[in-house]
Amino acid sequence: MEPSTAPRLSVLDQSPVGAGFSPADALHSSVELAQAAEELGYVRYWTAEHHGSPGFAGTAPEILAAILLARTRRMRVGTGGVLLPRYPPAKVAEVFGVLASVFPGRVDLGLGRAGGPAHDYPQRVRAVRVLLGLDEEGPTTGEEGSPVPAALPRMWLLGAGLNSGLLAGRLGSDYAFAHFLAPGPARAALASYRSAYAEHTGRPAPGGVLAVRVVTAESEDQAEALVQSVLLWRSRKDLGEDLPLPTPADALTHRWTALxxxxxxxxxxxxxxxxxxxVRERLTALAAEHGVDEMMVNTLTCDPADRLTSYRLLAEVFADKPRPVAPAGT
Structure with missing residues (x-):
């Protein structure tokens, strides 16, 4: 991708819970954000899965994705991702088979390896692919005769290291790298994915997607205040104190410990x-550095209104730049 070409934008939604807001508020805000994101031109919208975290309300991404598919019309919607070690592969295949049947051509199935013992993760992924008919050798019916949907979901493997990218390439699947969790291995992971994909399929890889944590606001000072909130929340979480996102005002007056x-x-x-x-300049440079033409934007704010504003401003500034043409089936 040419450095001057702006990437396409998508949304990774973790349904953040801010101080003074409830998990129900966060989930309703996710519905509102998805509807706005479609009107703003975002390519796809993924819902994340977290458990036991006061800062995130999204515990059932497939349920939230189903609601968002019903509340939108054109945008691709899916999971980023279902934590596969927690579930039987047959159940995951059945859920996404139903979604793909009701919303053909719009469903993304993103799978992650967190959430439990992952020693058999590759076998679980292959089982989901076979049950859905995503592999050429797959059946025309799923387990116990369940029909494979005529319009298949698009499978993505998600990762923040090297293993998932290599597996995605060997399976001929799509791949998204969580830059916001661990930016260091991103280029190596994407390179191993592309190499394995080309070797497996005989075709160039789709390129992959980079998921990046982004905050923008009308002014640099406003953006800095929002970033301080994210950094305080993340720092506390790293140190074992998992809380809702603090307000920017609380973050700016907080007395930070050395740790x-x-x-x-x-x-x-x-x-x-x-x-x-x-932000447009930095995201465009990151896309070029990593050879991707799509960025999955993850924005966390205490107040859902600030999050919506950040996504709106980002869409507006990117709309002024030429975009790469989306390949068929994106």
């Missing part, structure tokens, strides 16, 4: 933030 400040310095490198123009 919190150190974690914030580490985490700041994985954040893209600033005015819309600054």
């Amino acid at each position: 919190e400040a150190e974690r914030a310095r580490v985490r700041r490198d994985s954040l893209v933030w600033g005015t819309p123009d600054q």
Whole structure:
């Protein structure tokens, strides 16, 4: 991808819970954000899975994805992702077979290896693929005669290291790298994915997607205040204190401990933030550095209104730049 070409944008939604807001507020905000994202031109919208975390409300991504599919019309919707070690592969295949049957051509099935013992994760992924008919050697019916949907979901493997990218390539699946969790291995992981994909399929890989944590606001000072909230939340979480996202005002007046400040310095490198123009420049450069033409934007704010504003500003500033043409089936 040429460095001057702006990437396409998608949304990774973790349904963040801010101080003073409830998990129900967060889930309703996810519905509102998805509807806005479709109107703003985002390519796809993924719902994440977390359990036992006061900062995230999305415990059932397939349920939330179904609601969002019903509340939108054109945008692809899916999971980022279902934590496969927690579930029988047959159940995952059945759920997404139903979704793909009701919403043909719009469903993304993103799978992650967290959430439980992952020693048999590759076998579980292959089982889901066979049950859905995603592999050429797969059946025309699923387990116990369940029909394979005529319009298959698009499978994505998600990762923050090297293993999932290599597996995705060997299976001929799509792949998204969680830059916001661990930016260091991103280029190596994407390179191993593309190499394995080409070797397996005899075709160039689709390229992969980079998931990046982003915050933008009208001014640099406003963006910095929102970033301080994210950094305080993330630093606390790293140190074992899992809480809702603090307000920007609380973050700016917080007396940081030495350990919190150190974690914030580490985490700041994985954040893209600033005015819309600054963020557009950085995301475009990151896309070029990693050879991707699509960025999965993850934005966390205490107040859902600030999150919606960040996604709106980002879409507006990117709309002024030429975009790469989306390949068929994206």
